[in-house]
Amino acid sequence: MPILRTSNLIKRFGNFTALDGVNIEMNEGEIFGFIGPNGAGKSTTIRILLGILKATEGEAKIFGLDAWKDAVEIHKRIAYVPGDVNLWPNLTGGEVIDLFVKLRGSNHKSRREELIKKFELDPTKKCRTYSKGNRQKVALVSAFSSDADLYILDEPTSGLDPLMEKVFQECVMDAKKAGKSVLLSSHILSEVEKLCDRVGIIREGKIIETGSLNELRHLTRLNLVVESRQPMPKLHEIKGVHDIIQKEQTLSFQVDSEELDNVMKYISQFGIVKLESSPPTLEDLFMRHYEGSRGEA
Incomplete structure (x- = not known):
């Protein structure tokens, strides 16, 4: 009970x-x-x-x-x-x-x-x-x-x-x-x-x-940081990719966890030099629930 x-x-x-x-x-x-x-x-x-x-x-x-x-x-x-x-x-x-x-x-x-x-x-x-x-x-x-x-x-x-x-x-x-x-x-x-x-x-x-x-983490996105040998020109068109930030050869972005497999297949073509993945924090989860809402935290 x-x-x-x-x-x-x-x-x-x-x-x-x-x-x-x-x-x-x-x-x-x-x-x-x-x-x-x-x-x-x-x-x-x-x-x-x-x-x-x-x-x-x-x-x-x-x-x-x-x-x-x-x-x-x-x-x-x-x-x-x-x-x-x-x-x-x-x-x-x-x-x-x-x-x-x-x-x-x-x-x-x-x-x-x-x-x-x-x-x-x-x-x-x-x-x-x-x-x-x-x-x-x-x-x-x-x-x-x-x-x-x-x-x-x-x-x-x-x-x-x-x-x-x-x-x-x-x-x-x-x-x-x-x-x-x-x-x-x-x-x-x-x-x-x-x-x-x-x-x-x-x-x-x-x-x-x-x-x-x-x-609850299934509801949100993974954070990825990728450095590749060649540029990834159409990453923004791949389903499940969000908030791309580019610094020289390094890209950081978020991926819907259910689309991770397809995203990895796409980026692996460009010669990955470095790849960092971190799970979403509760902060990410929380803000996703509240973004655009009257009850913004």
Whole structure:
């Protein structure tokens, strides 16, 4: 049974439809990437999953329980990190972490100390003195110190520097190794690409594609860089070739993966000196879905 499932989730605010039939299915022990530009409906979906908002139609279930009716029960087994953390200004970071850990009923002191050290957080400072990045660290240390079954992370690395992002990624992988599940909402595609087993792409309140990264890569193009002995004058006429850029004898271009065989047969006639091929990034995939759309990222 899936650990998390939404069925035909609809959320309206007056005349505005924020979510329009969102279906997500997430399995136990997997890292599921939930991606889309700001305003696509990621946070609204997460607020419904957390029982903060009530869906207009459809249902959301976590651990087989109703996200709205059984929110208290569900929260005993989940940890949540928002993208913009507000903390009690007069408490220290350490006091906030202790409070959250106690609320969840778990007390891994050694884990807490290890994470504070990893994230280079000073837990003795009052929260009002913290930068956005340090407030984010408090939330992440609190979440990963607890023994949750499901981590719901909504733009969790907002405000973190690249070194701390790497520490965050290690924490997510440690959670996965321990058999935990992670829902990671992000618009940082490299982060999703490094971590996630499967992704769901949301656009204007609708899930437009779901699958593993390998499955979704079939929808996009390979990047090729070719140096040949002779010029390739009619490359632009070959089916499946896009965005040709020429620098002296070197051509870089994109190829629809289903046309790769024919393209290779064509270019091999001209004496290949160098050939580099790289798989499409999630960035390519994402931009292809969004190009020319009102919801441009």
